[in-house]
Amino acid sequence: MERSFLEISRLSVRFGAKAPPVLNGIDLKVAQGEYIAVIGHSGCGKSTLLNVVAGLLPATLGGVVLEGREVDEPGPDRAVVFQNHSLLPWLTCAENVALAVDRTVGRSMTRAQRRDWTMENLALVRMEAHAQKRPHEISGGMKQRIGIARALAMRPKVLLLDEPFGALDALTRAHLQDQVMAIHARLGTTVMMITHDVDEAVLLSDRIVMMTNGPNATIGEVLDVDLPRPRDRLALASDARFLAAREAVLRFLHERHALPAAA
Numbered sequence: 001m002e003r004s005f006l007e008i009s010r011l012s013v014r015f016g017a018k019a020p021p022v023l024n025g026i027d028l029k030v031a032q033g034e035y036i037a038v039i040g041h042s043g044c045g046k047s048t049l050l051n052v053v054a055g056l057l058p059a060t061l062g063g064v065v066l067e068g069r070e071v072d073e074p075g076p077d078r079a080v081v082f083q084n085h086s087l088l089p090w091l092t093c094a095e096n097v098a099l100a101v102d103r104t105v106g107r108s109m110t111r112a113q114r115r116d117w118t119m120e121n122l123a124l125v126r127m128e129a130h131a132q133k134r135p136h137e138i139s140g141g142m143k144q145r146i147g148i149a150r151a152l153a154m155r156p157k158v159l160l161l162d163e164p165f166g167a168l169d170a171l172t173r174a175h176l177q178d179q180v181m182a183i184h185a186r187l188g189t190t191v192m193m194i195t196h197d198v199d200e201a202v203l204l205s206d207r208i209v210m211m212t213n214g215p216n217a218t219i220g221e222v223l224d225v226d227l228p229r230p231r232d233r234l235a236l237a238s239d240a241r242f243l244a245a246r247e248a249v250l251r252f253l254h255e256r257h258a259l260p261a262a263a
C-alpha cells in the first residue's frame with residue numbers, strides 16, 4: 001500500500017529551550033484511508049503529536065506533510081474531535097454542525113443544500129432525530145456523536161480523534177466504536193486516533209503506533225492489525241489473531257515500556 005498520503009518526518013517537539021524534547025524523531029507514513037491508533041502511557045506525547053498534525057502546535061524540528069503540502073496551521077482538511085465535546089451550548093445540535101458546514105464545504109452551497117448536508121452528517125451518527133435539541137438535553141455519548149458529525153461534515157482528509165470515547169461508559173463506548181467503524185467503511189476517511197484502550201486500538205485500527213515513554217518519546221513499534229473488515233466485536237473476542245494483537249500491545253506497554261513507577 002502507498003503510504004505517503006500523510007507523512008510525519010523526523011518530528012521533534014520541545015516546550016521551552018531548556019526542557020528536553022517531549023517527542024524526538026517521530027517518523028510515520030500513513031496511507032489514504034488507513035485507520036491508525038496511537039497508544040502509549042500518559043504523558044508520552046500522544047496529544048502533542050496529534051496537535052502538530054492538526055496544525056495547532058508547531059514542530060520544533062521536522063514536520064508533517066499532507067498530500068504533498070506542509071502542515072503549518074489548522075485547516076478544514078484536518079478535523080479534530082477531542083475527549084470532551086466542544087459544542088456551543090446555546091446552539092442546537094443541527095446548528096452546531098451547520099456552523100462547521102458554513103465555514104468549510106458549505107461556502108459554495110445554497111441554504112437548502114447546507115441544511116441537507118447538515119442532516120446527512122447527523123444521519124451518519126444516527127442523530128437526525130435529535131437535531132433540534134441543545135447539548136444540555138442529550139447524553140455524553142450523543143454529544144460526542146454530534147462532535148463527530150461536525151468533524152465529518154467538513155469531509156476532512158484526515159480525522160483526528162483525541163481519546164474521543166475516553167469519558168464514556170463501556171457500553172456507550174462500544175456503540176460509538178461500532179458507529180465509527182461503519183463510518184470509516186462508508187467514507188474511507190483517513191483516521192488517526194489516540195486511545196488508552198488496547199481493545200479499542202485492536203478493534204478499530206489497521207495499524208497501532210506504540211510510543212515509548214517521554215521525555216524524548218518516539219515510536220517504539222508499529223503493529224499491523226491483520227483482521228478482515230467488517231469487524232464484529234463478539235466474533236473477535238475469541239479470535240486468535242485479535243488476542244495475539246492485544247497481547248503484543250499489552251506486552252509493549254507493560255513489559256518493554258512500562259512506566260518506571262510501575263515496572
Ligand SMILES: Nc1ncnc2c1ncn2[C@@H]1O[C@H](COP(=O)(O)OP(=O)(O)OP(=O)(O)O)[C@@H](O)[C@H]1O
Binds near residue numbers: 041045049
Ligand atoms: N503547552 C505545553 N507546554 C509545556 N508542556 C507541555 C505542553 N503540552 C504538553 N506538555 C507536556 O508534554 C508532555 C506530553 O503531553 P501530552 O498531553 O502530549 O501527552 P499524552 O501522551 O497525550 O498524555 P495523556 O495520555 O495523559 O493525555 C507532558 O509532559 C506535558 O506536560
